[in-house]
Amino acid sequence: MRVAFACGSAFFAGITAILAKCGIRETDSTVATAIRTIVVLAFAWVMVAVAGSAGQIGSITPMTWAFLGLSGLATGASWLCYFKALQSGDVNKVAPIDKSSTVLTMLLAFLLLGEPLSWASVVAMALILAGTLMMVERKPTAAADATSTGTPAAGGSWLVFAVLSAVFASLTAILGKVGIEGVESNLGTAVRTIVVLVMSWVMVDVTGKAGTVRAVPRRELLFICLSGLATGASWLCYYKALQDGLASVVVPIDKLSILVTIGFSRLVFGEKLTARSGAGLALIVAGTLLMVFVR
Numbered sequence: 502m503r504v505a506f507a508c509g510s511a512f513f514a515g516i517t518a519i520l521a522k523c524g525i526r527e528t529d530s531t532v533a534t535a536i537r538t539i540v541v542l543a544f545a546w547v548m549v550a551v552a553g554s555a556g557q558i559g560s561i562t563p564m565t566w567a568f569l570g571l572s573g574l575a576t577g578a579s580w581l582c583y584f585k586a587l588q589s590g591d592v593n594k595v596a597p598i599d600k601s602s603t604v605l606t607m608l609l610a611f612l613l614l615g616e617p618l619s620w621a622s623v624v625a626m627a628l629i630l631a632g633t634l635m636m637v638e639r640k641p642t643a644a645a646d647a648t649s650t651g652t653p654a655a656g657g658s659w660l661v662f663a664v665l666s667a668v669f670a671s672l673t674a675i676l677g678k679v680g681i682e683g684v685e686s687n688l689g690t691a692v693r694t695i696v697v698l699v700m701s702w703v704m705v706d707v708t709g710k711a712g713t714v715r716a717v718p719r720r721e722l723l724f725i726c727l728s729g730l731a732t733g734a735s736w737l738c739y740y741k742a743l744q745d746g747l748a749s750v751v752v753p754i755d756k757l758s759i760l761v762t763i764g765f766s767r768l769v770f771g772e773k774l775t776a777r778s779g780a781g782l783a784l785i786v787a788g789t790l791l792m793v794f795v796r
Contacts, residue, residue: 506742507754513735515761517728518596519769522587524724528717529710530584535701536722537729538580542698544733545691548740554685561684569689572676573696579669580697581704582662590659592766593774594637597785598663600759601633602670609675621795628788635781687740756789
């Protein structure tokens with residue numbers, strides 16, 4: 502069952518971007534992020550209940566609260582940028598860039614936290630970075646910049662937001678690493694998600710989008726909520742898989758969620774990989790597996 506739960510974690514993580522993309526064809530990405538975070542927050546506290554760590558809240562130190570808050574702000578910024586990138590870019594290009602946050606996280610951990618880098622880690626990072634660059638290729642014409650869903654690409658803005666999403670995701674990991682020392686990880690995630698919720702709704706208000714919340718099409722609202730449920734389901738499956746199985750088995754399966762995302766982007770949106778993009782994806786997968794299996 503542990504393998505089944507690990508596969509479930511990868512599946513739900515992989516379809517999150519697909520469901521989100523379906524929910525932001527007409528809906529503003531900031532509004533969608535704010536709505537989705539409500540669902541994610543509910544699941545985050547379900548995870549706290551499952552782990553039985555709610556009682557630790559009183560023992561969190563002020564310094565830890567501060568780092569958890571900063572990590573939450575970084576998470577919120579990452580989610581906002583990711584949804585913005587998804588709204589104007591192809592899923593099979595945005596997702597790999599977001600996943601490349603692993604490389605930046607490892608570099609920051611080495612520089613700021615003094616964590617060692619093995620030769621295998623360096624090679625893995627090089628493979629992931631090279632694969633990501635190969636997958637991000639320019640389309641030859643402006644007409645081709647429109648996705649098969651009919652959503653026009655806003656120049657290269659999606660790339661900027663995708664890169665920012667990866668940067669903020671890596672900062673989330675670094676700040677969270679410092680912030681959750683001595684705090685159960687699910688509780689730390691739940692606390693960060695509260696910050697994300699507040700931040701996302703503040704952004705909705707600041708950008709003048711509060712009035713559009715009631716106008717979100719029901720079909721898109723459904724997909725937005727489903728993307729939040731998919732994130733929660735991924736967390737639950739991952740937690741259960743780690744409880745029952747070895748991390749050395751569970752983690753690699755979960756890391757390959759990008760294959761699910763790429764596969765469904767082809768089925769749902771008709772996004773095709775070129776030979777170059779396919780080779781890039783192979784490098785990302787190879788780098789991920791090397792990072793997990795070779796220390």
